[in-house]
Structure formats: C-alpha cells, structure tokens
Amino acid sequence: MLPTIALMTLLLLFGMGNRACAGHHPQIKSLSGQVELRPTNTTGWKYISSSMPLTGNEEFRVHPGSTIHLLLSHRKGVYFNQNSRFVISRTNNSNAPYHVSIIYGEAFFFDLENRRGTNPQDIVISTNNSRITLSGSSYIIVDSTSKRLKVLAGVANVRLTHLNQRHHLRAPQKIGITKHNTFKSKMLDKDIEMIQDWVPKEIIRSAKQQQLRNLRRDRILLSGQFKDRVLFTSLDNNSEYAGSWNISSGITNHIKTVLEDRFSHMSFAVSDQAQTGDATHRELAKKYQARYVVRGEIQQFDLLKRADISISGDQYTETKETAVRLRVSVYDAGAGRIIYDQFHRSEKSAPIRRTETRQDYENMQFALKNERFKSTLLGETISECISGIIKDLSVIIY
Secondary structure (H helix, E strand, C coil): CHHHHHHHHHHHHHCCCHHHHHHHCCEEEEEECCEEEEECCCCCCEECCCCCCCCCCEEEEECCCCEEEEEEECCEEEEECCCEEEEEEECCCCCCCEEEEEEECEEEEEECCCCCCCCCCCEEEECCCEEEEECCCEEEEEECCCCEEEEEECEEEEEECCCCEEEEEECCEEEEECCCCEEEEECCHHHHHCCCCCCCHHHHHHHHHHHHHHHHHHHHHHCCCCCCEEEEECCEECCCCCCCCCHHHHHHHHHHHHHHHHCCCCEEEEECHHHHCCCCHHHHHHHCCCCEEEEEEEEEEEEEEEEEECCCCCCEEEEEEEEEEEEEEEEECCCCEEEEEEEEEEEEEEECCHHHCHHHHHHCCCCCCCHHHHCCHHHHHHHHHHHHHHHHHHHHCC
C-alpha cells in the first residue's frame, strides 16, 4: 500500500485531479498573502482568492510575503515567489497553448508530462531577454530579477534574444545572463535551499528523485569504453528527386562531417536505412552505444526551369528555381525522448546561365565541399538549408 499512498500524495500536491483539467484553463491551486490580478489590456487591479476562475489572459502581481501556485494543465504548473509580476496568455499554438511572461520576480516551473504520450505540449516562458521551452519531466527555477536560470531536473531549451544565442541546459546546470555574456555552472545545494520557503518540500524531493533517475540512466548508457557518440541514420529521400545523385548519403555525411570538426570530444557515425530498418530510436542508441540518434527526411529537393513570355511576345526569359526542405529529429538516450524535431527550408531563383543546365548538374559530383558545386544556385540552396540545421544541433549536442 505504501507506494500507492505515495503516488496519490504526489498527485494531490501537483493538482492532478480531474478537476484540474476542466475547460483546460489555468487554475489557481493555492495562494497565500496578497495577490492581485487584472485581465490583459485593462487597467483595473483586484485582489483574488484561490477559488477565482481564470481565462488564461491575465496579469498577476504577487505582493511581499505572498506566493501563488498555478496549474497550466493537469501535469504542468508554476509557483511564483513574493515580489513577482507575470502575465499568462493564450496562444494559437496547440503544442504550447499558454505563454508565461515574467516581468520580474522568481518562479519554479514543473512539467510532468510523459513525452511518449499523444499530443505532447510544451511550457513556453519568456523574460525581458530570454525565451525558454520546457518539455516533459523537467523542473526549473527562473529568476528574472537576478537573471538566472537553474535546471533542477530534466532539460530546458533557452534562446537569449539580446545575444542571439541558443543553449540546451541539462540538470543540474544553471546559467547566468549578463548584458554582453553568459556563464554556465553546476547547481549547488544552496540553490535548492533558497526555494524551500516557497516551494513545497515534496515537490523539491520529487525533482531530486527525477534527476537521480536521469543520472542513473545516463551512467547505464554512457559508462562503456567509448566517447559520447552521435549516430546519424541516412535521411530518407521522400522528395520527388529520382536522379543519379545519392542525396540522402551526401547531405547526411556533410552534416556529420561539419559537426565532427566542431566536437572533437565526441564520436560520430552514419548508418544507412538498410542497417537500421524499423528500429526505434532507443534500440538504435543501445545497439550503437550512442548518446544521440539523429534521423530525418528530405521532403523537397527541386531544380525547376520556368519560362516567361511578355504579353506582347517580344520578351522571353528563363529562370531556374531551387527549393530544399529537410526535417531532422534528435533523440537523447540520456533523457529517453526526442528533444528536437524541426524542418528547415531554403529556396532561390536566378536567370539561367548556359553553364548551369540540368545536364550540367547531373554531370557534377554531388559533393557539398566541392567549391564548383557550392557556387551553383542549387549548392547555395542546400548549404543555406543545412547551415540552419547545423546551428541548432551545435547547441543541442554537447
């Protein structure tokens, strides 16, 4: 009976009853002291109680000596400390239906959603200089006043708008943000002690247990006699291109080579689809002893010719158009889930030169390091598309 009682205790603490799901609106789970609210785009503030219904478009002020606990859904929520001000807004994004904007103050977010479930949703948080995405089984502390972000358990993706930087933080990491720079370090016991006055101890204990499970899984996966490894499977060619080039192998190997040059402490491998078949990410990670598994597809790979004739018939121009769209996902064996799944697209057009006919392209070697190929319109289009992917993966893989 004890495990069942412990589980029910956590469910009640996090507010995971059916009542919390009703209407999918945020709910005030509890508050102490004085908290004010006003609907967005209005000027009238009023004091609130824990029974007050919310619409999901409100601004809050938490007075000195006060706290508030809000549920964003039945498995996601936030605690705000005293002297905080924030806004909760509805969005049109079904993957992240609510956006929490912290004007000032300190907050503790938790996301208990199992990412293997259907229709997973993120928590999106913003401060005056950052945008944070929290995705499943994670606990983070956001201190907007001192400009600190601390990941107690799980992972958080951070975009620093004023520095044009992206960071992928994994517990127990924290990051400090200044006007011109950032610095990362490891969380200390005192970082956790500082929140015990306004976050229930049971919540903190649950976060620590989650992190211990993550660390144990990391040790199991990564304690072999090998460096951290990234496994690429050749991108599936689901485009309409059926020419002589092996674009799946060419693009995959190019991405792998660029990352290999940047991360000398890691090992990189490519396995084609024939070898991987229908194996799951987890099976591939275990088979190849890989920390990350990168998969994806080529959705579009077009080289088109367009002819335009003026109405009077005295002008005739030929234009070539290129379009490349790639989708890439990254599975993190340590976290046990997909942490990145995005597509990148690039398209270009230019007047046709006689030196760039379709036959000229087919006679070239498909080599993205070849300067002649890179200087073509198609080469520029592919390079631009791939550069976006490499930029994202350089932040995620570390």
